[in-house]
Amino acid sequence: xxxxxxxxxxxxxxxxxxxxxxxxxxxxxxxxxxxxxxxxxxxxxxxxxxxxxxxxxxxxxxxxxxxxxxxxxxxxxxxxxxxxxxxxxxxxxxxxxxxxxxxxxxxxxxxxxxxxxxxxxxxxxxxxxxxxxxxxxxxxxxxxxxxxxxxxxxxxxxxxxxxxxxxxxxxxxxxxxxxxxxxxxxxxxxxxxxxxxxxxxxxxxxxxxxxxxxxxxxxxxxxxxxxxxxxxxxxxxxxxxxxxxx
Numbered sequence: 001x002x003x004x005x006x007x008x009x010x011x012x013x014x015x016x017x018x019x020x021x022x023x024x025x026x027x028x029x030x031x032x033x034x035x036x037x038x039x040x041x042x043x044x045x046x047x048x049x050x051x052x053x054x055x056x057x058x059x060x061x062x063x064x065x066x067x068x069x070x071x072x073x074x075x076x077x078x079x080x081x082x083x084x085x086x087x088x089x090x091x092x093x094x095x096x097x098x099x100x101x102x103x104x105x106x107x108x109x110x111x112x113x114x115x116x117x118x119x120x121x122x123x124x125x126x127x128x129x130x131x132x133x134x135x136x137x138x139x140x141x142x143x144x145x146x147x148x149x150x151x152x153x154x155x156x157x158x159x160x161x162x163x164x165x166x167x168x169x170x171x172x173x174x175x176x177x178x179x180x181x182x183x184x185x186x187x188x189x190x191x192x193x194x195x196x197x198x199x200x201x202x203x204x205x206x207x208x209x210x211x212x213x214x215x216x217x218x219x220x221x222x223x224x225x226x227x228x229x230x231x232x233x234x235x236x237x238x239x240x241x242x243x244x245x246x
Contacts, residue, residue: 009039009072010074011037012035012072013060014069014070015069016032016066016068017068018059028224029052029055030066032068039199039201041217042215043218044204044218045206045219045221046205046221047221052224052225054173057203061090061094061096061169074089074092074093091119092120093168094169094171095167095169096162096171096172097159097171098158099174101151101155105145105146105147107145108143109143110129113132113161113164114161114164122165128164129164130142133157133160135186135190136156136160137186138153154178156179156183159175159187159190166198166200169201170191170194170200170202172202174206175206176188177208189214191214217229217230218233218238
């Protein structure tokens, strides 16, 4: 999965580095990372705490800017875009499932789901909204506001929102972390369907070896560097590799 030609991939990072802090408190979250994610692929990103997983996702999705290197989405180097241009590109091509949900408290589950679509001045398909909310386990709760939902239910709204517009690239940061086992598998099946049926590129940060088996391949990070990758691995293979990275 580590690539050379940026034009062949939905997302391509070239020599990306990101540090936080200065002097003795400086932390290198990413160190000269080069990786490409093929169109229509599903990739899991794993590694120990502090390995750079979330920073990789943030830089790849345009939520953060690296100090060095380039990031290309939809054929454009997003590190060179102005804030307005970047916001428009992310709106049109990128979906993100956040750990913090980022729901609007005054809106219902259904209204939160369609909000980005409406902000993009597109008309959401009511049938697809109902289907997505049902498939993430929120049938009957479409009119509930975030305060009336559990943390796991709010995560399901965030997942439905990210999937609704069928973005070219979908980034997910621990999307099943707040979900029960059954709903987690349903969400992973939705992400798998996004890649297989709709040709979306899915990049998922996870700590769960079982969740990672839904992906086409797994990238392993340690100390801000990609140290290994596995193609269609088993739970045991992933667990063994993670054990070796600690």
